[in-house]
Amino acid sequence: MPTISDVARAAGVSPSTVSYVLSGRRPISAQTRARVQAAIAELGFHPHAGARALASSRTNVLALVVPLRVDVNVPVIMQFVTAVVTAARAHNHDVLLLTKDEGTAGLERVAHSTMVDALIVMDVERDDLRLPALRGLRQPSVLIGLPDGAPGITCVDLDFAGAGAQALRHLHGHGHRQVALVGPSPAVYQRGTGYAGRFLSGFTEVSAELSLRTVAHPCEPSAAGVRDCLARIDADLPGATALVVHNEEALLPLLADLRADGRRVPQDLSVVAVCPRDVAVGMPVRLTSVDIPAHEVGTMAVEAAMGLLDGRSVAETTLLPPTLVERDSCGRPGAGSEISSSHC
Amino acid sequence: MPTISDVARAAGVSPSTVSYVLSGRRPISAQTRARVQAAIAELGFHPHAGARALASSRTNVLALVVPLRVDVNVPVIMQFVTAVVTAARAHNHDVLLLTKDEGTAGLERVAHSTMVDALIVMDVERDDLRLPALRGLRQPSVLIGLPDGAPGITCVDLDFAGAGAQALRHLHGHGHRQVALVGPSPAVYQRGTGYAGRFLSGFTEVSAELSLRTVAHPCEPSAAGVRDCLARIDADLPGATALVVHNEEALLPLLADLRADGRRVPQDLSVVAVCPRDVAVGMPVRLTSVDIPAHEVGTMAVEAAMGLLDGRSVAETTLLPPTLVERDSCGRPGAGSEISSSHC
DNA sequence: GAACGTCGTCGAAGCGTTTCGACGACGTCT
DNA sequence: AGACGTCGTCGAAACGCTTCGACGACGTTC
Numbered sequence: 001m002p003t004i005s006d007v008a009r010a011a012g013v014s015p016s017t018v019s020y021v022l023s024g025r026r027p028i029s030a031q032t033r034a035r036v037q038a039a040i041a042e043l044g045f046h047p048h049a050g051a052r053a054l055a056s057s058r059t060n061v062l063a064l065v066v067p068l069r070v071d072v073n074v075p076v077i078m079q080f081v082t083a084v085v086t087a088a089r090a091h092n093h094d095v096l097l098l099t100k101d102e103g104t105a106g107l108e109r110v111a112h113s114t115m116v117d118a119l120i121v122m123d124v125e126r127d128d129l130r131l132p133a134l135r136g137l138r139q140p141s142v143l144i145g146l147p148d149g150a151p152g153i154t155c156v157d158l159d160f161a162g163a164g165a166q167a168l169r170h171l172h173g174h175g176h177r178q179v180a181l182v183g184p185s186p187a188v189y190q191r192g193t194g195y196a197g198r199f200l201s202g203f204t205e206v207s208a209e210l211s212l213r214t215v216a217h218p219c220e221p222s223a224a225g226v227r228d229c230l231a232r233i234d235a236d237l238p239g240a241t242a243l244v245v246h247n248e249e250a251l252l253p254l255l256a257d258l259r260a261d262g263r264r265v266p267q268d269l270s271v272v273a274v275c276p277r278d279v280a281v282g283m284p285v286r287l288t289s290v291d292i293p294a295h296e297v298g299t300m301a302v303e304a305a306m307g308l309l310d311g312r313s314v315a316e317t318t319l320l321p322p323t324l325v326e327r328d329s330c331g332r333p334g335a336g337s338e339i340s341s342s343h344c
Numbered sequence: 345m346p347t348i349s350d351v352a353r354a355a356g357v358s359p360s361t362v363s364y365v366l367s368g369r370r371p372i373s374a375q376t377r378a379r380v381q382a383a384i385a386e387l388g389f390h391p392h393a394g395a396r397a398l399a400s401s402r403t404n405v406l407a408l409v410v411p412l413r414v415d416v417n418v419p420v421i422m423q424f425v426t427a428v429v430t431a432a433r434a435h436n437h438d439v440l441l442l443t444k445d446e447g448t449a450g451l452e453r454v455a456h457s458t459m460v461d462a463l464i465v466m467d468v469e470r471d472d473l474r475l476p477a478l479r480g481l482r483q484p485s486v487l488i489g490l491p492d493g494a495p496g497i498t499c500v501d502l503d504f505a506g507a508g509a510q511a512l513r514h515l516h517g518h519g520h521r522q523v524a525l526v527g528p529s530p531a532v533y534q535r536g537t538g539y540a541g542r543f544l545s546g547f548t549e550v551s552a553e554l555s556l557r558t559v560a561h562p563c564e565p566s567a568a569g570v571r572d573c574l575a576r577i578d579a580d581l582p583g584a585t586a587l588v589v590h591n592e593e594a595l596l597p598l599l600a601d602l603r604a605d606g607r608r609v610p611q612d613l614s615v616v617a618v619c620p621r622d623v624a625v626g627m628p629v630r631l632t633s634v635d636i637p638a639h640e641v642g643t644m645a646v647e648a649a650m651g652l653l654d655g656r657s658v659a660e661t662t663l664l665p666p667t668l669v670e671r672d673s674c675g676r677p678g679a680g681s682e683i684s685s686s687h688c
Numbered sequence: 689g690a691a692c693g694t695c696g697t698c699g700a701a702g703c704g705t706t707t708c709g710a711c712g713a714c715g716t717c718t
Numbered sequence: 719a720g721a722c723g724t725c726g727t728c729g730a731a732a733c734g735c736t737t738c739g740a741c742g743a744c745g746t747t748c
Contacts, residue, residue, distance in 0.1 A: 001458075001482070003734055014698045019736060026737095029696060046456035050397030051734035054703045059394065061440070061459075068426040075418045082412040085443050094459065097408070097441045099429050112390035114345075115405075115438065138345070223628035253628070256600035284567035284597070347704055358728045363706060370707095373726060395704035398733045 002043040010039035022047065053114065060093050062305060063116040065107070067100040067123035072188075073248050076276060076294055080122055080144060083298025091306050093117070104133040111137040118305040120144065124155075126192040140308035142301045146194050146317065154308065156301045156318045160195045163290045163322035164202030167244045167272045170288070170324055172210050175332045176242040176270060179207075180233040181216035182254065184247050185225070189218055199246050199274070213237060221249030226257055241333035242270035248279055248292075255284055266331035277325070286327040293320055346387040354383035366391065397458065404437045406649060407460040409451065411444040411467035416532075417592050420620060420638055424466055424488060427642025435650050437461070448477040455481040462649040464488065468499075470536040484652035486645045490538050490661065498652065500645045500662045504539045507634045507666035508546030511588045511616045514632070514668055516554050519676045520586040520614060523551075524577040525560035526598065528591050529569070533562055543590050543618070557581060565593030570601055585677035586614035592623055599628055610675035621669070630671040637664055 008015040013032060020026040021036040028036075039045075053059045064084050066077060085095045096116055098106045100123055107130060110116050117139060121130065124145030131151055134141045143155045164181075171179050181203055183189070184196045200216055207214040215237045219229035229250070233240060245251055251273055255265065263269050265285045273280055273289040280289035300318055307314040352359040357376060364370040365380040372380075383389075397403045408428050410421060429439045440460055442450045444467055451474060454460050461483060465474065468489030475495055478485045487499045508525075515523050525547055527533070528540045544560055551558040559581045563573035573594070577584060589595055595617055599609065607613050609629045617624055617633040624633035644662055651658040 001456075004736095005734080015735080016699075016737075017697060020697085023736080026697085027695060032696075044456075046453070046458075048398065048734050049457045049459045050394040050403065050705095051703090052736080053394030054392065054398055054705085055734075055736040057703080057736095064441070068422070068429075074422045078412070078418045078422060081441070082443060085412075085441055089443075089446065094454065095441045096405070097425070097429055097439045099426060099433075102433065109390075110438065112345075112388070113393045114390075115393045222626050252596045252600070256596070256603070256628075259600070259604060282566050284600075348706095349704080359705080360707075360729075361727060364727085367706080370727085371725060376726075392704050395733090396706080398703090398735085399705040399707080401706095401733080 001048075002045045004045070004047065007036065007039045007043055007045045010043060011035045057114070059115060059117050061096050061116045062088050062093050062302070063096045063098055063107070063110050063119040065098045065100055065119065065121045065123075069100070069123075072123060075279070076248065076292060077122065079276060079294035080298045083295040084120060084302055087299040087302035091302065093302075093306075104130050107133055107137065111139050117309055118142070120301050120305060123193065126194045126197070140305065142304045142308070144297060144301050146198070146319070148194070150316070152316075154304050154314055154316055154318075156297055156304055157195065157320070158293060158297060159319035159322055160198035161202035161205075162319070163274060164199040164204075164244075164246075165206045166202075166322050166324050167274065167290050168203050168206040168212070168214070169210075170272060170326075171242045171244070171270060171330065172206075172212060174242075174270065174330055176212075177333070178213040178237055178239045179242045179244060180237050180240045181214065182229055182233075182243055182245045182247055182250060183216055183218045185220050185249075186218040196246070203244065213239070215240075219247050219250045221247060221253075223253045223257075226250050226253040230254070230257060240269075242272070242330070244272045244274070246274040248273075248275040251275065251279065251283060251287070259284075266329050270331055270333070271329040272324070273329070280325070280327065285329050287329040288325065288327045290322050290324045293323075296320055345392075346389045348389070348391065351380065351383045351387055351389045354387060355379040401458070403459060403461050405440050405460045406432050406437050406646070407440045407442055407451070407454050407463040409442045409444055409463065409465045409467075413444070413467075416467060419623070420592065420636060421466065423620060423638035424642045427639040428464060428646055431643040431646035435646065437646075437650075448474050451477055451481070455483050461653055462486070464645050464649060467537065470538045470541070484649065486648045486652070488641060488645050490542070490663070492538070494660070496660075498648050498658055498660055498662075500641055500648060501539070501664070502637060502641060503663035503666055504542035505546030505549075506663070507618060508543040508548075508588075508590075509550045510546075510666050510668050511618065511634050512547050512550040512556070512558070513554075514616060514670075515586045515588070515614060515674065516550075516556060518586075518614065518674055520556075521677070522557045522581055522583045523586045523588060524581050524584045525558065526573055526577075526587055526589045526591055526594060527560055527562045529564050530562040540590070547588065557583070559584075563591050563594045565591060565597075567597045567601075570594050570597040574598070574601060584613075586616070586674070588616045588618070590618040592617075592619040595619065595623065595627060595631070603628075610673050614675055614677070615673040616668070617673070624669070624671060629673050631673040632669065632671045634666050634668045637667075640664055 004015045004018050008018045018036050021028050021033050088095050119141040122144045124143045124147050126148045128147050134153055141153055143153055146155050146157045188196045217229050217232050219225055265271050271287060273287040275289055276292050280287040304314050348359045348362050352362045362380050365372050365377050432439050463485040466488045468487045468491050470492045472491050478497055485497055487497055490499050490501045532540045561573050561576050563569055609615050615631060617631040619633055620636050624631040648658050
């Protein structure tokens, strides 16, 4: 492995000059620069990351903390991850993957040993134990999610309250007056993950504002859980003409159940999903959906981290506005009754 | 941030002594060790990763290359990832996440700049372009998958040929003589990912050996793709009494389709799936399945990497034997016909 | 033409570890 | 009692880079 001194010797300059060619921190004449670059190419020189980190106290590595729990939506997480990795690479950074189950210790380990320049933390809970630890670190951090109170840490997330509101307003606009919310799994609520509650509160507010009849039930993301949840909805709000489904995993079993039940979407029942675009499009019925912009959120989180590292001022909280895309799963209530099989 | 010298001063010893306490590479008296450890704890000392890497040429970081393509099975990938991260942590290593789309360049970047001690590469194709690059690195690598030929690189994977054979033998044992294979998406075959072909070849061999009538079709993992695939099977092998499904994403739509069609599992049609256990169990019908042991494979890959780093000798190829678990989706052909709705 | 900037380069001092050789202090063996 | 190991510790030299101050060599400016 050639070192910077080897390159310097080959180019007939000093090591510092090579360093300045690499970093661009001081002007170097075009000739010298060319010679140095030729030497670098010829020798196949790559600066030693550790040496660099030691001398510059910059690692060009970001830590990303992912949940490995199974009750979270794996494909969505993967979208976040790829977005973060891609965005980080665009800023010449790499990503060190930590799992949430290492908890506070993991964060402190990588931060204290100076393995990373900044941390991005997913699946943040409303009152997350890791927050105090993050505040104590020398490195800045960015949360994907929105804990309670003013966290004093940069946060990026979808505006889930707005999303809940928008989904319901859309159905109201189509004439629906009785709507049920199929929420995430009970475990998500119990854990105190903020987005579930925020979505629900947006939903509930609009429900009150427009005087709608609504119910909301969490839903275990299994065939049985879905059946259960639908049964409860039928019991509590038998006149429901539309469903808002904030539970990606439940989507497919739910649609299957409805079909097996002879309830057609959208003729007998309208559905608005909250999920990534590709999921909405891949369903048997192309679903009208509020997008979960994992890619944007992940990218913004990295941008925020870069901003913090560069000393730029960064908004403490960034909530991305929801966008609802109309597809084929929403109709007017009762529109399909004349052709539909009856349903009590 | 305290340094090793600060610790040494506080404990009244030299920095090298502190280092030896930390690494255990030389004997240190119990007293001294205690004093040093007290000082470490008191000052909250954490060795600087970069300095360590520079001095020892060991980073304690593994690179993990994941595919971020969407035609691969995201939850399974995530299982590999968590297995690798967990196993790596158990060996006091961290994981740097690379995406496959950085290709050869990404591998060389992290390897040449000495960011990692070893590389683990997922989604290896039969004739993978990255293989020559990996061979050229100073760091060892481990493949998850099995390329063609003797790769000269350590490989770990499930024995997919054995899995295909086992699935078909199981159905044969239940009396099935006409069986269709629902394969992965065509993209997987085209890409040359080895496991699809290996599974198919195991399936085909047993088919010939037992003189069964079989067909095999790839299957796009969408509602439409599944319908399509089932239609083709009905056309090519109308007497099929069982399905082997080597396509996790197709599973749910497929079962939904069958149900909508009035074909009950297992009374009218038996199904053997190839998928992780939790997926098989979470389906509307608990599926008899050949397990995809992502956790084991990921762990083994890390163990292999550690072995290589420690200079132990490691088998070049490790194929994990498949395990089939019986659940509720296999019956005898025709067993349910007396109660079933007729089906041509 | 003297004073002053700017530009391009160099030398050297770190950055915080690990590791190798050295070296007392002891115990053990003959 | 002398030679010889072993044990526990130290000092110093890397490891490969960045960065700061310095310093010629040139234009500019009055």
